[in-house]
Structure formats: C-alpha cells, structure tokens
Amino acid sequence: MAAAPVWSVDPRTGKQREQVAxxxxxxxxxxxxxxxxxxxxxxxxxxxxxxxxxxxxxxxxxxxxxxxxxxxxxxxxxxxxxxxxxxxxxxxxxxxxxxxxxxxxxGVVINHPDDTATPPVPDLRRYKVxxxxxxxxxxxxxxxxxxxxxxxxxxxxxxxxxxxxxxxxxxxxxxxxxxxxxxxxxxxxxxxxxxxxxxxxxxxxxxxxxxxxxxxxxxxxxxxxxxxxxxxxxxxxxxxxxxxxxGSLNPVLVTGAAADERAEQIGAGLAGSMTLGVGQFCVKPGLVLAPATPAGDRLVAALADAVAAVDAGVLLDHRMRNTFVAGVAERAGLPEVTAPVAAGAGDEHTVRPGFLTVPAARLASDGVHDLLLEECFGPVTVVVRYADDAEATAVLSRLPGNLTATVHLSAAEAAGEGRGAELLAELTPLAGRVLVDGWPTGVAVAHAQHHGGPYPATTxxxxxxxxxxxxxxLRPVTYQTAPEALLPPELRDDNPLGLPRRVDGRLEV
CATH class of the missing domain: 3.40.605.10 (Aldehyde Dehydrogenase; Chain A, domain 1)
Incomplete structure (x- = not known):
C-alpha cells in the first residue's frame, strides 16, 4: 500500500497547492x-x-x-x-x-568532603546532562x-x-x-x-x-x-x-474603578487583542469579567464598535473554520447569552469576529453554561457581567488552569489602594503569567518569561x-567520590571550561 500523500493547502481557497511529502x-x-x-x-x-x-x-x-x-x-x-x-x-x-x-x-554544583558535617559529606559533583x-x-x-x-x-x-x-x-x-x-x-x-x-x-x-x-x-x-x-x-x-x-481561556478581570477611569480604552484594547491574528493566539483573552455598571456598559459599547470595524478573516484551515462557526453558534444559543456583535461565518472561506455577553450569576454555579469556560479558537470572546466582587470571585473559582490571567486596575488600585494586591493573589493560582493593565497577546522571548500554567494550559x-x-x-546527575581524572571537565576542580558554578555553597561566576 502506497504511503498517503501530504498536500499543501491554501486556506484562502481550500484548494490543494502541491504535494510536498x-x-x-x-x-x-x-x-x-x-x-x-x-x-x-x-x-x-x-x-x-x-x-x-x-x-x-x-x-x-x-x-x-x-x-x-x-x-x-x-x-x-x-x-x-x-x-x-x-x-x-x-x-x-x-x-x-x-x-x-x-x-x-x-547547574554545576560541587561539594568537597566535609567530615565535620552531620552526617559527613563525601565528595559530590552535580550537573545536568x-x-x-x-x-x-x-x-x-x-x-x-x-x-x-x-x-x-x-x-x-x-x-x-x-x-x-x-x-x-x-x-x-x-x-x-x-x-x-x-x-x-x-x-x-x-x-x-x-x-x-x-x-x-x-x-x-x-x-x-x-x-x-x-x-x-x-x-x-x-x-x-x-x-x-x-x-x-x-x-x-x-x-x-x-x-x-x-488550551487556555486567559481570563481578564476589569475592576469597577478601572472601568470608571478608562472604559473606552479597555474596550478598544480588548478588541485589538482578541482579534489579533484572527483570534488564533494561544494567549487570546477568551473570557473577560466586566462590571455590570454604566461604566461597564461603556466598555462593552467600545468593544462592540471596535470589533464591528474588524474585517472578516481566514482561519488556518477549513476544519478550524467549521469548528469555530459551530462553537460560536452553540455558545450563543445558551440561556441569557447575547451577541452584541455576532461572530460566525463570513463567506465560504472566512469568519467574522464578535463577542458574547452573559450574567456572571449564570457562570458562577450552574453547569448549563460550562461550555463558556472552554476555549473557542478564533476571533470571539465572552464578556461576563458581574454585579459585585463575590460574583467575580465565584466565576474565577470555576476556571481551569491558564497560560495567562490579567487584571485591569484604576490608578489608585495600582498604587496599592483597595483590592489590587488581593486580586493579583487571586489570579496567581490560575496562570503562569499574570498581567496588570495590559493584554496577554505577545509573548516576549526573555530569561524571566514563563509560557505555561496549570493544567489544561500545560501538562x-x-x-x-x-x-x-x-x-x-536535561536531567541532573551526581558523581560521588569519583577520581578527578575520571570526571567530566565540567566538574573538575580547575574548571577548565570556565563555567559558572556553586562550590561548597559559594556561587562562582
């Protein structure tokens, strides 16, 4: 039986381009x-x-x-x-x-023998292979x-x-x-x-x-x-x-005070983040907690204006397109879910961005709306309107692990007044990267970066x-009482490779 061909396909047309393997x-x-x-x-x-x-x-x-x-x-x-x-x-x-x-x-670590320790320490040399x-x-x-x-x-x-x-x-x-x-x-x-x-x-x-x-x-x-x-x-x-x-929802919490200060700015920023790359970023904000207040209404209106202005786009393949269209329709059909800007099919090859809203009370306890707590890959997000801090906390408590979690604070909250530090601590168990007054799309390549999180974000x-x-x-390995002549050069006393290391508890750079 001949091996199956691997075809390159144009997602803009759905047509095969060429066999590549x-x-x-x-x-x-x-x-x-x-x-x-x-x-x-x-x-x-x-x-x-x-x-x-x-x-x-x-x-x-x-x-x-x-x-x-x-x-x-x-x-x-x-x-x-x-x-x-x-x-x-x-x-x-x-x-x-x-x-x-x-x-x-x-991770070179060397301990020389120490007979005065309890128990005595033999010669130990550790590094990673x-x-x-x-x-x-x-x-x-x-x-x-x-x-x-x-x-x-x-x-x-x-x-x-x-x-x-x-x-x-x-x-x-x-x-x-x-x-x-x-x-x-x-x-x-x-x-x-x-x-x-x-x-x-x-x-x-x-x-x-x-x-x-x-x-x-x-x-x-x-x-x-x-x-x-x-x-x-x-x-x-x-x-x-x-x-x-x-997979990751990447929740965003907007405090009432933050919405009072800059509802329109937050709404526009959310639109840019959740539609970036036609919503196909693993760190797309997929669930947003916004206050059920007049300021929260302004945020939703600004989000609607910005999302409505975004053109339909092509997803990575037609299977994803069909899954997105079906997923949005299923979510929009849940009780008390509204679609200020309806996401779904554009033409036969594209999808339109949009978002859904739902009262926080529906997500805080009942299982009917649990689908909204699952990632929907593509340009859609769910705005959860909460009446008070207790409702917001109840929704957050039901979320699975995420790559990111974000909180938008007022200037006073960011300066240490109010619940800013408490909210940061509340989001920390949910994600590997916690953002303040920003958007999760865009992952810098840096030593301090962490792109991971509790399951199902990562395993x-x-x-x-x-x-x-x-x-x-890498895995660590330790050599005990090994003769110097037999040791890898990374673990020898004279440090012929000039490696950073810790020797007898002291860091040597």
Whole structure:
C-alpha cells in the first residue's frame, strides 16, 4: 500500500497547492528516531552546538522571503505577521546559543568532603546532562516560532538533544523548507544532519511518542490531541516527560474603578487583542469579567464598535473554520447569552469576529453554561457581567488552569489602594503569567518569561518560551567520590571550561 500523500493547502481557497511529502510509516519513524539517536554524541561539544544554532538562524534569515511567502500561502497569516514571527524565531535560536556559551544551564554544583558535617559529606559533583532524542509536535498557528525551528526545537538542541519533529498538516511545505535549512546548518558545523529529522502524518505522531529511544516530547495544540499523546507518553513501559501546551481561556478581570477611569480604552484594547491574528493566539483573552455598571456598559459599547470595524478573516484551515462557526453558534444559543456583535461565518472561506455577553450569576454555579469556560479558537470572546466582587470571585473559582490571567486596575488600585494586591493573589493560582493593565497577546522571548500554567494550559510546570525552556530536556546527575581524572571537565576542580558554578555553597561566576 502506497504511503498517503501530504498536500499543501491554501486556506484562502481550500484548494490543494502541491504535494510536498508522504506520511511517514512506522518504519520511517523508527529510522528517523534511530538516526537522531545515533547523532546525539555529536552535540556534546557546546562550542559547536552554539555555532550550529547561530548558523541555523543565519540560514533562516537568508531565506526570509521564500519562507514567509510559503508560510503565508499555507496559513493566510499575512506577510507582516510572519516576517515578525520569523525574526522572533531567529532571535530565539541566537539567544539559546548565548545560553549554551555561558554554561550556567548546566547547574554545576560541587561539594568537597566535609567530615565535620552531620552526617559527613563525601565528595559530590552535580550537573545536568541531555535526555536524548526529543519529539517535537509543531503548532498550527505559529509555523515558525512554535513549529519546526521553534522554541521546543531550539531549546532541545541547545540542551544537546537531537530532535524529530512531527510537522503540522497546516504548513507541511513550510516545515520541509525550514527543516532543510536546519539540517544544512548542522552540516556546515560538521554535525550530522540527522540531529534534526522531520516526519509527517497523524499516525507518525503516535508512533513517535511511543518509540523507546524518544526521551521527551514537546507539544503545542489542542487539549484533546495533547492529552492523548500525554497519556501515551505516561503509558510507555518507560514513561517520558511530555511538555504539552493544550488550551487556555486567559481570563481578564476589569475592576469597577478601572472601568470608571478608562472604559473606552479597555474596550478598544480588548478588541485589538482578541482579534489579533484572527483570534488564533494561544494567549487570546477568551473570557473577560466586566462590571455590570454604566461604566461597564461603556466598555462593552467600545468593544462592540471596535470589533464591528474588524474585517472578516481566514482561519488556518477549513476544519478550524467549521469548528469555530459551530462553537460560536452553540455558545450563543445558551440561556441569557447575547451577541452584541455576532461572530460566525463570513463567506465560504472566512469568519467574522464578535463577542458574547452573559450574567456572571449564570457562570458562577450552574453547569448549563460550562461550555463558556472552554476555549473557542478564533476571533470571539465572552464578556461576563458581574454585579459585585463575590460574583467575580465565584466565576474565577470555576476556571481551569491558564497560560495567562490579567487584571485591569484604576490608578489608585495600582498604587496599592483597595483590592489590587488581593486580586493579583487571586489570579496567581490560575496562570503562569499574570498581567496588570495590559493584554496577554505577545509573548516576549526573555530569561524571566514563563509560557505555561496549570493544567489544561500545560501538562507540566515548565515554560516553552524563554531561557529556562532548556531545563525541560536535561536531567541532573551526581558523581560521588569519583577520581578527578575520571570526571567530566565540567566538574573538575580547575574548571577548565570556565563555567559558572556553586562550590561548597559559594556561587562562582
């Protein structure tokens, strides 16, 4: 039986563009993983590893026009958005190269023998080593930053782990082009090109997470798909860490005082955030608590004006479009739910943005409206009108884990008056990133960034963005009373690699 073809599809028309690959068989996946596993030793040299990451960024930069054009043809995300995303991806690769050069991520800790301690301390030397082959599952909505060359791949390679990427079916042509450049960058640095492998197909993704030589996995996608892979990773004879980003409502709470001060500004800002990228950001604000006051009415009116002015847009594929249209209709049909601006189908290829409103009392306790507490992927948000602080707190208490949570405060509340600090503490258990007077769309690549959150936002406590994302693909090991001549150079007393480390409790930089 011939392998199924993989087609590149234009979401603006729904028509096939070209066949770019075939779906990988179980034998293909096995060959890819074994080749990556065989190449892992070549990544041991940190200097070469860092040079590889920079070379990958350079090759992606050089091919910018071709890559952006292909990604736009497959995703309809637009040249401007994709150019920025590719720049972010290249920055991320270079940032991880800097982290590899610095070496602090190795977490070197040395304790010399101390017979006076209780109990006595022998010679102990600890650092972190790469897990092995990492499976990366590409995202639909970020063909660069969360796909083949994205944060999971960059951080895994930085840790010294080869990767096998399962391409997303929404941008297979882009995936092939990018993977070719990553492999070429490896070759330029004298590394085996097999430190990066690419496979296509749903069945390939399942085979990949089950392969005995795969040591960890990173995923960005739906709750349903991510949970199935997470369960498969846990059910293996030797379970592996599965770092999945699954879904998020990203709640926003607007205090009454904040609405009094700047209702129109908040309404317009919300419109811009929830329609950005046709609502296809994982950090889109999907549920907003606004006061049921005249100021709250002004906020809703400003939101309606701004959203009504946004043109219909194309989602990443027609399946997502159909799911969005059906999901909005089902939510709009719930009791006491209104649609000041109706979201739904535009023409046969587009969707119109909009939003729904519902009294907080309906969400605070009954199960009839629980659908509103689930993410609806696309340009729609739910505005929950609360009568008092107790109603707002009751709704927040029913929310699942999220990537972000936001509070908009008045100037006095931000200065420490009123409930500002209390609200911040109330939102902290809900999310991995808590914002004040901002919007969650836009995730900076920085050392202090955390892009993760309680389940179902993610399946672990780690981040997929920022320098600490590298920690997902490492494990600590301690050598006890090992002769100096046998130790890895990272753990020797003379510190030949010049690494930051902690020795006998003192930090040495």
């Amino acid at each position: 075939v779906e990988a068989t179980a034998q293909d996946v096995d060959a890819a993983v074994r080749a990556a596993h065989a190449a892992r030793g070549a990544l041991a040299d940190r200097t070469v590893r860092a040079a590889f990451l920079r070379a990958a960024a350079d090759l992606l930069d050089e091919a910018k026009d071709e890559l952006v054009a292909e990604a736009d043809a497959e995703t309809a995300l637009g040249g401007g958005r994709l150019t920025g995303e590719l720049a972010r991806t290249c920055y991320q690769l270079r940032a991880f190269a800097d982290i590899v050069d610095e070496g602090a991520f190795l 790469p897990l092995g082959v990492v499976a990366v599952y590409a995202a639909s909505n970020f063909p660069f930053a969360f796909s083949v060359p994205g944060g999971d791949t960059a951080s895994a390679l930085a840790a010294g782990c080869p990767v096998v990427v399962k391409a997303h079916p929404d941008h297979p042509g882009t995936s092939e082009l990018v993977a070719a450049r990553l492999r070429a960058a490896a070759g330029r640095q004298g590394l085996p090109e097999d430190v990066v492998r690419l496979v296509h197909g749903f069945d390939a993704g399942v085979e990949l997470v089950r392969h005995p030589l795969v040591a960890g996995a990173g995923f960005t996608g739906s709750v349903r798909g991510g949970r199935a892979l997470f369960d498969a990773a846990a059910a293996r004879p030797a379970p592996i860490p599965f770092h999945g980003e699954l 672990s406590t780690s981040t997929s963005v920022g320098g600490t994302a590298i920690e997902r693909w």
